[in-house]
Amino acid sequence: MRDSWPTIHFTINGQACAVQAPPLKRLLDVLREDLHLTGTKEGCGEGECGSCSVRMNGELVNSCLVPVLQAEGAVVETVEGLATNGKLHPIQQAFLNCGGAQCGICTPGMLMAAAQLIDRNPHPTMAQIREGLAGNLCRCTGFIRIFESVLAAATQTPEPAPEETPNAR
Amino acid sequence: MRGNAEAHDLIAPGSLPAVLDLLASAPGEWTPIAGGTELMVAFAAGRLGAQKLVNLWGIPDLRFIQATSSSFVIGACTTFLDLRAHVELAAEFPLIAKSASWIGSIANQSRATLGGNLANGSPAADSSPALLVYDAEIEMVSKRGSRRIPYAEFHTGYKQNGMAPDELLFAIHLSRRFRNHRHYLRKVGTRRAMAISKVALAATALLKNGAVSEIRLAAASLAPYPMRLFKTEAALLGQPINKETMLAAGRTLLAEAQPIDDIRSTADYRRRVAANLLQEFLLELAAEGVSR
Numbered sequence: 033m034r035d036s037w038p039t040i041h042f043t044i045n046g047q048a049c050a051v052q053a054p055p056l057k058r059l060l061d062v063l064r065e066d067l068h069l070t071g072t073k074e075g076c077g078e079g080e081c082g083s084c085s086v087r088m089n090g091e092l093v094n095s096c097l098v099p100v101l102q103a104e105g106a107v108v109e110t111v112e113g114l115a116t117n118g119k120l121h122p123i124q125q126a127f128l129n130c131g132g133a134q135c136g137i138c139t140p141g142m143l144m145a146a147a148q149l150i151d152r153n154p155h156p157t158m159a160q161i162r163e164g165l166a167g168n169l170c171r172c173t174g175f176i177r178i179f180e181s182v183l184a185a186a187t188q189t190p191e192p193a194p195e196e197t198p199n200a201r
Numbered sequence: 202m203r204g205n206a207e208a209h210d211l212i213a214p215g216s217l218p219a220v221l222d223l224l225a226s227a228p229g230e231w232t233p234i235a236g237g238t239e240l241m242v243a244f245a246a247g248r249l250g251a252q253k254l255v256n257l258w259g260i261p262d263l264r265f266i267q268a269t270s271s272s273f274v275i276g277a278c279t280t281f282l283d284l285r286a287h288v289e290l291a292a293e294f295p296l297i298a299k300s301a302s303w304i305g306s307i308a309n310q311s312r313a314t315l316g317g318n319l320a321n322g323s324p325a326a327d328s329s330p331a332l333l334v335y336d337a338e339i340e341m342v343s344k345r346g347s348r349r350i351p352y353a354e355f356h357t358g359y360k361q362n363g364m365a366p367d368e369l370l371f372a373i374h375l376s377r378r379f380r381n382h383r384h385y386l387r388k389v390g391t392r393r394a395m396a397i398s399k400v401a402l403a404a405t406a407l408l409k410n411g412a413v414s415e416i417r418l419a420a421a422s423l424a425p426y427p428m429r430l431f432k433t434e435a436a437l438l439g440q441p442i443n444k445e446t447m448l449a450a451g452r453t454l455l456a457e458a459q460p461i462d463d464i465r466s467t468a469d470y471r472r473r474v475a476a477n478l479l480q481e482f483l484l485e486l487a488a489e490g491v492s493r
Contacts, residue, residue, distance in 0.1 A: 056211045058241070058244075099256075163307075166393070
């Protein structure tokens with residue numbers, strides 16, 4: 033359709049980058065294929081499951097629904113940017129402690145949605161956690177341990193020791 | 202089949218006048234895209250017909266909420282999170298914020314725009330019933346100028362609207378005269394988030410001396426496009442809220458609704474639930490009439 037594709041400039045996890053790509057290419061595909069940031073997953077590819085959640089200019093977005101041209105000049109944050117200097121983000125630590133991840137496909141999106149929620153509302157109620165994560169589907173955990181992870185990260189209360197956690201809920 | 206990004210072009214003129222110039226230069230050739238929550242779904246599935254797209258996301262002239270003493274003007278590219286966050290608007294037009302909170306998820310509300318919801322024109326559009334019962338007006342703009350029409354006249358058929366090929370949906374106007382009305386909105390879907398309506402009903406009303414002195418009713422998923430229920434309104438206007446009025450209004454609604462069977466529900470279910478929602482609203486209204 034064109035002789036050459038435009039070069040799109042944006043910031044990814046604090047670093048400036050430039051990508052030459054078809055302008056309608058999904059941000060999700062640019063992240064995974066051009067920038068090799070494969071932490072962001074594709075689930076449904078239609079904005080229903082939240083696996084591809086990233087932050088763009090401080091808002092949670094489904095990267096499968098963002099044409100990369102719209103990321104021009106934007107600040108984009110992915111799951112790879114959550115940990116700083118080798119130290120896990122509190123929400124990542126809480127997922128580890130509370131068993132918030134199983135197969136892991138939904139986890140990067142869950143982490144981004146949860147991080148966004150806690151940024152905006154440091155002490156969410158369970159209802160607010162459920163709303164904040166309503167666009168992120170998990171087919172393993174049954175959600176309860178994910179919600180508990182977010183609650184633990186938010187309240188900074190001690191997480192239950194593994195032996196106190198029932199095997200099945 | 203997956204969409205192929207190389208088969209589409211997307212350009213970003215960067216300003217409203219530049220977009221309008223482009224639309225005027227080749228009417229109908231360019232498809233506007235804002236938050237992409239509709240068009241990018243079609244693209245990913247390989248069913249995006251539009252080859253040439255023009256970007257509206259990030260144009261400040263289209264993303265604003267302006268309050269005057271008599272109205273709110275909402276730019277077409279205002280997102281549903283923007284609408285939820287506007288305290289003054291949410292207090293005075295609670296159904297707008299309520300419907301915005303039901304749209305998809307946070308990650309959809311951060312991108313999906315009010316103008317996009319209307320221009321897309323789904324019969325199930327979440328924001329439409331609320332806008333209809335607030336007598337919203339739609340402002341369209343082109344290089345030729347701008348014009349305003351009642352939102353109730355905007356949709357003309359299934360995913361059809363009255364915009365000319367060189368026009369862009371510019372803003373939604375709300376007149377600030379609903380402070381004392383009773384507001385009602387209920388959506389019935391499979392879950393609270395991420396669900397497309399099986400049916401939704403909105404209403405605004407005033408009671409005077411025990412009778413209905415003003416009434417507006419609108420529904421999603423009861424017709425090929427979101428619509429005002431003028432006949433049902435007529436059955437209620439001037440009437441006291443009693444059993445006879447409720448039965449008559451329910452019968453009128455059942456006749457006025459034109460729902461279909463589809464993947465999300467059946468016509469029968471939609472009719473029945475719509476009548477139940479109307480009854481719920483009228484009972485609330487009657488209770489309020491007694492308490493005043």
